[in-house]
Amino acid sequence: MPQTLKGAGVSPGAGYGPAKRLVREIPDPDPDAGHGGDPAAEAERAVGAMEETARDLTDRGEAAGGDAAEVLNAQALMARDPALADDVRKRVEEGASAARAVSEAMAVYRRMLAGAGDYLAARVADLDDVRDRIVARLMGAPVPGIPESDAPFVLVAEDLAPADTAALDPERVVAFVTREGGPTSHTAILARALGLPAVVACPGAETVAEETMVLVDGATGEVALDPDAAAVEAATAASAARAAAAARSTGPGRTADGHAVPLLANIGGPKDLPAALENGAEGVGLYRTEFLFLDRADAPGHDEQVAAYRAVLEAFPGGRVVVRTLDAGADKPLEFLPAGEPEPNPALGERGLRMMRRLPRTLDAQLSALAEAGRDTGAYLQVMAPMVTDVADAEWFAAAAAKTGIQHAGVMIEVPAAALRARHIADHVDFFSIGTNDLTQYTCAADRETAGLGRFQDPWQPAVLDLVAASAASAADAGRSCGVCGEAAADPLLACVLAGLGVTSLSMGAPALPLVRAALARAELAQCRAAAEAARAARSPEAARAAAAERLPGLAELGL
Amino acid sequence: MAQRRVTVQSEVGLHARPAALFVEAAAKGGSEVTVAKGDGAPVSAKSILAVMSLDVRNGDEIVITADGQDAEALLDRLAEIADAG
Numbered sequence: 071m072p073q074t075l076k077g078a079g080v081s082p083g084a085g086y087g088p089a090k091r092l093v094r095e096i097p098d099p100d101p102d103a104g105h106g107g108d109p110a111a112e113a114e115r116a117v118g119a120m121e122e123t124a125r126d127l128t129d130r131g132e133a134a135g136g137d138a139a140e141v142l143n144a145q146a147l148m149a150r151d152p153a154l155a156d157d158v159r160k161r162v163e164e165g166a167s168a169a170r171a172v173s174e175a176m177a178v179y180r181r182m183l184a185g186a187g188d189y190l191a192a193r194v195a196d197l198d199d200v201r202d203r204i205v206a207r208l209m210g211a212p213v214p215g216i217p218e219s220d221a222p223f224v225l226v227a228e229d230l231a232p233a234d235t236a237a238l239d240p241e242r243v244v245a246f247v248t249r250e251g252g253p254t255s256h257t258a259i260l261a262r263a264l265g266l267p268a269v270v271a272c273p274g275a276e277t278v279a280e281e282t283m284v285l286v287d288g289a290t291g292e293v294a295l296d297p298d299a300a301a302v303e304a305a306t307a308a309s310a311a312r313a314a315a316a317a318r319s320t321g322p323g324r325t326a327d328g329h330a331v332p333l334l335a336n337i338g339g340p341k342d343l344p345a346a347l348e349n350g351a352e353g354v355g356l357y358r359t360e361f362l363f364l365d366r367a368d369a370p371g372h373d374e375q376v377a378a379y380r381a382v383l384e385a386f387p388g389g390r391v392v393v394r395t396l397d398a399g400a401d402k403p404l405e406f407l408p409a410g411e412p413e414p415n416p417a418l419g420e421r422g423l424r425m426m427r428r429l430p431r432t433l434d435a436q437l438s439a440l441a442e443a444g445r446d447t448g449a450y451l452q453v454m455a456p457m458v459t460d461v462a463d464a465e466w467f468a469a470a471a472a473k474t475g476i477q478h479a480g481v482m483i484e485v486p487a488a489a490l491r492a493r494h495i496a497d498h499v500d501f502f503s504i505g506t507n508d509l510t511q512y513t514c515a516a517d518r519e520t521a522g523l524g525r526f527q528d529p530w531q532p533a534v535l536d537l538v539a540a541s542a543a544s545a546a547d548a549g550r551s552c553g554v555c556g557e558a559a560a561d562p563l564l565a566c567v568l569a570g571l572g573v574t575s576l577s578m579g580a581p582a583l584p585l586v587r588a589a590l591a592r593a594e595l596a597q598c599r600a601a602a603e604a605a606r607a608a609r610s611p612e613a614a615r616a617a618a619a620e621r622l623p624g625l626a627e628l629g630l
Numbered sequence: 631m632a633q634r635r636v637t638v639q640s641e642v643g644l645h646a647r648p649a650a651l652f653v654e655a656a657a658k659g660g661s662e663v664t665v666a667k668g669d670g671a672p673v674s675a676k677s678i679l680a681v682m683s684l685d686v687r688n689g690d691e692i693v694i695t696a697d698g699q700d701a702e703a704l705l706d707r708l709a710e711i712a713d714a715g
Contacts, residue, residue: 126638140646140647140650143650144646144647144649144650144678147654147678148652148678148679150674150675151678151680152657152677152680153673153674153676153677153679153680154677154679179680179683182683183679183682183683186683186685190645190682193645193646197679261715393713541715620667
């Protein structure tokens with residue numbers, strides 16, 4: 071009987087392949103480890119591993135080309151360094167094992183390079199990588215870092231950090247499985263952006279042996295080890311059917327009985343427009359404008375800002391474009407702004423609108439550029455502020471927007487205080503957009519970046535659903551729209567529940583649009599409402615998900 | 631034995647790409663080659679780790695020493711790499 075692990079499915083689809091583990095460090099070779107007594111043979115083994123590593127690095131460099139080739143070539147020179155080889159031979163001669171000798175000899179150079187200060191810091195990292203590769207080869211251990219493979223594999227890890235995945239080749243990975251993490255963790259966000267199936271918060275993932283064949287169901291959260299051929303075929307067929315249904319789904323977002331739920335794209339700049347249009351976005355529900363402001367010594371000028379906003383507005387003639395004003399904070403500092411005091415907890419600090427209230431000129435300049443871009447394009451421009459907490463915040467932002475000629479000003483609902491008092495905030499603004507990632511973080515008091523809190527980083531937490539319901543109801547009472555622009559909107563089942571809670575539009579990373587569109591098309595509004603009510607009546611995220619699925623039988627044909 | 635004193639013009643000193651080029655060129659020659667920073671102790675010019683550990687920066691003077699038949703030609707080539715802006 072094949073063993074099956076169960077975690078949280080956060081990116082639907084089936085993936086099948088050999089497991090490869092992400093290892094962060096290799097064990098330090100035992101300081102007392104000697105060798106079998108033949109120093110010549112042991113030295114040969116050490117130098118052989120160094121040469122093989124050098125050849126491997128050279129091959130990789132040739133395959134990579136460009137700057138990467140230069141770094142890899144320099145690393146190959148380190149691996150076959152003749153002075154290093156002499157030192158290794160000497161240490162083996164004195165009785166050290168091959169792995170220990172390499173480790174100790176390289177530590178000498180590491181100290182010298184590290185002593186030269188920041189200037190050589192990158193070389194120290196390169197040297198450590200070479201050391202790890204040689205020592206791993208000698209110890210028969212996997213090399214640290216994203217596994218390298220020519221064939222597709224299932225990446226199994228404790229959790230994935232942005233630094234781990236920077237080197238990831240999406241063509242080589244068929245699915246992610248992590249022991250930690252939650253639906254808003256980096257792993258989940260990345261998997262959805264790449265359209266790869268993923269299961270997170272999966273106990274037992276650490277026991278999966280290298281090269282075990284693994285079948286991952288990113289919808290149910292099941293991870294089958296050494297599954298039989300029939301199971302693989304069934305899962306692959308279901309995944310293909312789902313992909314086909316998603317591909318067939320076209321047109322505006324609507325439920326089976328025709329209730330419109332516009333489907334919009336989250337973008338980080340004009341570069342994301344092609345994917346949004348390809349996936350049938352009806353507009354933009356979240357235009358993150360930070361890209362204009364990051365990594366530069368001076369603020370972007372008026373004309374530069376107008377051009378960046380106009381490029382997006384022009385892509386959706388007659389469509390809606392919701393722009394979020396600059397969302398900076400102590401964790402995302404901007405060079406040209408005066409540095410604030412270091413904050414013990416940036417998530418609860420002076421970020422988003424809180425920072426703009428201290429720097430009104432930066433906000434005014436952005437709003438003026440937006441107003442100008444909006445005047446001469448055909449799109450329906452809406453502008454919203456992040457991290458709005460109370461009525462005073464909303465009033466202040468609405469006044470700033472009106473002063474610069476912005477016609478539709480709104481606020482993000484991501485602070486529980488704003489959700490609970492949405493009925494008062496609605497008096498002052500045109501629309502709400504719920505940022506479910508931060509709303510979940512603040513509702514459950516669980517930092518989005520902290521691995522191990524996956525259980526709380528889940529927008530299915532009934533408390534989060536309650537706050538979404540409260541916000542949507544307040545918006546409806548005041549005749550305002552209330553969208554969702556967090557990861558929650560990208561979950562096809564939850565998207566139906568959100569529609570049932572009264573959310574009026576859904577915005578997500580473009581790759582998620584087709585499947586959400588297909589899911590909505592298989593549910594009637596009354597079913598969405600029943601699912602929403604059942605989810606809110608549940609006592610846990612798992613129960614909420616199960617209760618919702620039961621009331622949305624049409625989604626079963628999507629394997630959801 | 632041939633010797634050459636060169637002021638390093640490469641912007642990144644003898645690090646990164648110039649270090650790799652320098653070591654590769656040194657390894658190609660059959661001769662014994664050493665490099666020293668100023669009047670410091672010489673190290674093997676065929677060892678990238680030893681060369682980088684010298685921490686030679688833009689404007690530093692280095693002394694390259696080579697033995698053997700092709701010593702002069704090799705020194706020309708090495709000086710050229712260290713000299714490249």
